[in-house]
Structure formats: structure tokens, C-alpha cells
Amino acid sequence: MPGCLEHTGVVTQLIREARENKGNLSVLWLDLENAFGSIPHKLVQFTLTKHHVPSRCRDLIADYYSNFRMRVSSGEIASSWHKVEIGIITGCTISVTLFSLAMNMLTKSAEPECRGPRTNSGQRQPPIRAFMDDLTVMTESVPGCRWILKGLEELVEWARMCFKPAKSRSMVLRKGKVVDKFRFNIADTAIPSISEKPVKSLGKVFYCSLRDTTSIQSTCTELDGWLKSVDKSGLPGKFKAWVYQHGILPRILWPLLVYAVPISTVETLERRGSLFWCPAQGSLFWSPAQGSLFWSPAQGSLFWSPAQGSLFWSPAQGSLCWSPAQGSLFWSPSQCSLFWSPAQGSLFWSPAQGSCGEMIRGVEFLPPSCEPGWRNG
Numbered sequence: 204m205p206g207c208l209e210h211t212g213v214v215t216q217l218i219r220e221a222r223e224n225k226g227n228l229s230v231l232w233l234d235l236e237n238a239f240g241s242i243p244h245k246l247v248q249f250t251l252t253k254h255h256v257p258s259r260c261r262d263l264i265a266d267y268y269s270n271f272r273m274r275v276s277s278g279e280i281a282s283s284w285h286k287v288e289i290g291i292i293t294g295c296t297i298s299v300t301l302f303s304l305a306m307n308m309l310t311k312s313a314e315p316e317c318r319g320p321r322t323n324s325g326q327r328q329p330p331i332r333a334f335m336d337d338l339t340v341m342t343e344s345v346p347g348c349r350w351i352l353k354g355l356e357e358l359v360e361w362a363r364m365c366f367k368p369a370k371s372r373s374m375v376l377r378k379g380k381v382v383d384k385f386r387f388n389i390a391d392t393a394i395p396s397i398s399e400k401p402v403k404s405l406g407k408v409f410y411c412s413l414r415d416t417t418s419i420q421s422t423c424t425e426l427d428g429w430l431k432s433v434d435k436s437g438l439p440g441k442f443k444a445w446v447y448q449h450g451i452l453p454r455i456l457w458p459l460l461v462y463a464v465p466i467s468t469v470e471t472l473e474r475r476g477s478l479f480w481c482p483a484q485g486s487l488f489w490s491p492a493q494g495s496l497f498w499s500p501a502q503g504s505l506f507w508s509p510a511q512g513s514l515f516w517s518p519a520q521g522s523l524c525w526s527p528a529q530g531s532l533f534w535s536p537s538q539c540s541l542f543w544s545p546a547q548g549s550l551f552w553s554p555a556q557g558s559c560g561e562m563i564r565g566v567e568f569l570p571p572s573c574e575p576g577w578r579n580g
Contacts, residue, residue, distance in 0.1 A: 207405045210334045211461055215407070217341060218376070220323050222413050225379035228320060229348040231340040231387060231394070232402045232409075233355070234370035238336030240290035242302060244268045246362050250305040264297070289363075299335075306333055309362060313354035317347030331355075337405060345375060345385050352387055368392040372402035374409070381411050407461040415462040422458045423468070426451070426475060447476070 214230075221228040235241075247268070251261045271287035291298035310331045319330035320343050330351055332339045338355070342348045359365060368389045374397040375385045387394045398411040408418050429451045433443050455472065458464065 207334065208460060210332055210339075211405050211407045213328065214332065214339055214341070214404070215461075217320055217322065217328065218409075218413060221320075221376050222379045224323070226376070227343050227378070228374075228376040229340075229342050229345050229385075230374045230376075231338075231348060231352060232372045232404050233338040233340065233352075234367045235336045235338070235359070236365050236367040238306075238364065239293075239302065241364050242291060242305060243289045243363055246305050247301045250301070250308050253308060254304065264301070267297075303335065305362075306335070309355070309358045310338065312358055313351055316350040316354045317342050317344075334405060339404065349387065352389070356389060365390070368394050371395070372397050372400070372409075374411075381413070406457060415464070418458065418462050419464055419468055422455070422462075423472065423475070426455060426472060429454070430476065451476075 217228065218230070220226070244265075248261065248265060251264065271292065272284040273287055274282045274284050276282070291302050310333045314329060314331055317330055319328040320341050321327050328341065330340060330342050330347070332341070340348055340351050340355070342351065356366065366389050371389065371394045373385075373387045373394045375382050381398060383396050383398050386396075396411075397409060401408050401410045403409075410417055430447075433446050433451070436443070436446075438446070459469065
């Protein structure tokens with residue numbers, strides 16, 4: 204969803220700079236309990252008035268929300284219709300915008316309690332970052348974080364909503380290290396620290412180690428499980444390819460965006476994804492510890508590479524290459540050339556170039572028909 208990557212990127216950058224510069228930072232990840240189903244309609248009307256929305260538009264929205272009815276059915280039994288006075292409607296396009304507008308009003312009202320942290324470039328960040336119902340409070344001092352939390356708690360209580368301490372998390376950095384001696388409370392209930400349990404915010408998991416190693420390892424493990432499940436599903440090859448392209452691949456791309464994944468790990472993920480056969484594309488790839496096998500009827504090619512050599516054959520391109528530890532062989536009808544080079548000598552033949560040469564123990568022999576400028580590779 205647009206905005207998640209930007210929100211997570213700023214939070215990650217501030218945490219990384221505080222760790223590298225051995226600075227101080229206090230972070231709160233707050234979760235609203237049943238946020239979409241508990242926002243009052245009167246709060247929406249109050250927000251529209253504060254933002255100077257024309258009265259005709261406000262009356263139209265009020266009439267739209269005043270006629271909401273719902274009922275619950277179970278089998279053949281159904282309840283009577285009930286009027287919905289709180290909460291936004293799932294699938295309604297305007298409800299999402301109105302919810303964001305109301306939450307923005309609440310967060311902006313609590314910002315004057317304390318200033319936000321400053322980046323290495325000198326830019327001052329806001330102390331509260333909100334994305335729908337996910338709120339992140341970041342300050343350089345613990346008292347400032349407490350003041351903002353108290354202000355948010357009062358505003359949310361005024362709006363007849365509440366936070367859920369069990370799903371919220373706290374983290375305090377002192378000289379670049381996580382400390383657990385500071386605690387934050389919501390309605391006399393302590394907020395768990397990130398050392399007790401990691402927190403997942405907008406698709407990224409934050410650990411007390413402040414590193415992405417655990418998340419990257421978890422992504423590799425999940426990829427193996429998904430690939431094995433698809434391989435054992437019994438589906439035809441083209442359906443397996445569709446599941447990989449539209450189901451597995453998008454799930455792998457998101458961790459590559461939000462985590463600092465080394466290029467070696469990315470190559471490992473590519474190799475794991477190539478261990479499976481895809482009839483839809485007409486290809487087979489097998490890579491044990493000592494070699495690899497690739498076969499593609501669609502492209503007309505065969506490649507095999509054990510620990511000591513390799514073999515490549517392509518009818519589409521008309522070429523054959525074999526390279527053990529002591530030599531190599533290449534043949535291409537399209538290019539009309541042959542090259543063989545063992546440890547003690549070499550042979551090259553190319554009708555296209557009209558030349559043939561042999562080198563044994565560093566001595567070069569050229570036939571009379573060879574061109575003067577030809578050299579053995």
C-alpha cells in the first residue's frame with residue numbers, strides 16, 4: 204500500500220542513526236483497539252467542521268452515515284436491523300479518507316507536547332507518525348515520550364476510543380543500546396518492551412538487536428516452505444508457475460524492500476527458486492552440492508556442470524561446450540568453429556575464419572592456409 208515503505212523507511216533510518224551515532228531515542232508503537240469499528244460518526248462530523256468543509260458536503264455525508272443499518276444471520280435465523288452509529292463501513296471508499304482525516308486531527312493535537320528527533324542531515328522529524336490506525340511516537344527523551352503518550356491517551360479517550368497495551372511496544376535507546384529500565388503505561392497497564400517480544404509495524408519486524416538478520420533468515424525459511432508446498436500440491440506445471448509468479452514472488456519482493464538484504468542472500472534465494480521444475484516454461488534445473496543441470500525444450504538447450512566440468516548443448520543456437528578441469532570443447536554449427544584445449548595443448552578450427560592451429564607445450568604450428576594474423580586462444 205502506498206505510504207508503508209516511506210513510513211517504515213523513516214523509522215528505520217532514525218533507529219539506525221541513533222545506534223550508529225550512539226545517541227538517545229525513545230520509540231512507542233501504539234495500536235488502537237478496533238479502530239475502524241469504534242470511531243464515532245460524530246467525530247467525523249467534528250473533523251469536517253474543523254477542516255472547514257462546506258455545510259452542504261457535511262450534510263450529505265451525515266445523511267449517508269445516518270441511514271446505515273445492519274443485521275446478523277446464522278443459518279435460517281436473522282436478527283432485526285440495527286442502526287450503526289460508530290465505525291466505518293468496509294468497502295466504502297469515502298470512509299477510509301474520513302478515518303484518516305479524523306486520526307490526523309487527533310495526532311496533530313498531541314504533537315505540541317514535545318519535539319521529534321533530528322536526523323543526521325539536520326531535519327527535524329515530527330514526533331508522531333500515523334498510518335491509518337498504526338501510530339509511532341519517536342522522541343529523543345523519555346519524559347517527552349511520556350508527555351506525548353499522555354496527550355494521546357486523553358485525546359483518544361475523549362473520542363471514545365482506546366489503545367490496546369498488549370499489542371503496543373516500547374523501546375528506549377541510551378548511547379545506541381537498548382535498555383529496559385524505562386517503562387510506559389496506558390491506563391495503568393504496562394506496555395511490553397521490544398526486548399520481551401518483537402513488534403511488526405507496517406510489514407516490518409523490529410527486534411531488540413536492531414538488525415535484520417532474524418527477519419532475513421525467516422524469509423529464507425518461508426520461501427523453502429512455500430516452494431515445497433507448491434511442488435507437492437499435484438498441480439500441473441503451468442499452474443505451479445502461476446502460483447510462483449503471482450503468489451510467492453510478490454511475498455519475497457516486500458522483504459527485499461524493507462530489509463537490508465545482502466546480495467549473496469538474494470543469489471541464494473534465486474538458486475532456491477531454481478531447484479524446481481516448471482513444465483509451463485519447459486525447463487528443468489537441478490543443483491546439488493557438486494553440480495547443476497538445466498534443460499529447456501522450449502529454448503532447446505542442455506547444461507550440466509559437476510564439480511570438475513560443464514556441458515552445454517543448444518539446438519536452437521547450434522552449439523556444444525564441455526569443460527572438465529583440464530580442458531574445454533566448444534562446437535557451433537552456426538559459427539562453424541571447434542575449440543579444444545587440454546592442459547598440454549590446444550586445437551582451434553573455424554571454417555568461417557579459414558584457420559586451424561595447434562599448440563603443444565607452448566609451440567605453435569600453423570598450416571599454410573592460415574591467415575598470418577590468426578592467434579590461438
